[in-house]
Structure formats: structure tokens, C-alpha cells
Amino acid sequence: MSILFEQFPLLAQAISLAPEPGVGFAAGEHRLAAAETALISALETPLAPIWAFLFFTQIPTGHTLVGGAIIPLAVFGSQFYGRVRKTQGV
Secondary structure (H helix, E strand, O other): OOOOHHHHHHHHHHHHHOHHHHHHHHHHHOOOOHHHHHHHHOOHHHHHHHHHHHHHOOOOOHHHHHHHHHHHHHHHHHHHHHHHHHHHOO
């Protein structure tokens, strides 16, 4: 495997930036309940097509958008329902 000189900056960036999200996520795990952490980590998969569209101009299909909307709706619905229950004292 040979790396071209032009590819080296991209490789260096990938190696240096890859651990940062994991470190941030691990720091946040101490402040949230386990269920909330699991829901937030579930957002990574449905958000991938959005990042691909924004950064690489890959257009996702309609099925991808509909399927990807289910998980964020579940996460936000769970957070909203939990806050409503907490304010009602249930």
C-alpha cells in the first residue's frame, strides 16, 4: 500500500480527528442516564446520510430519509415525554 504525497494531509487529519468524538461522548456519558446515552448514540446512523449530503453532495433516496427520520423522532419524543413526566411528578 503506497500513500501519495497529496493524500498525506487527509490521512493525518483522519488520524488526528477520529478519536475526538469518542472522547467527547465518553465525557458526556457521566452526565446522562444510560438510557439517554443509548438514545443519543443511536442518532449517529440516521445522521450519516445528512453529513454525506452536506459534505460530499451525495443525494439520499426517499426511503433513506423516511427511515432515518424514525430514530430522531423516537429520541426527541422520548426526551420530551421524560421531561413532561418529570414536571408532572410521575
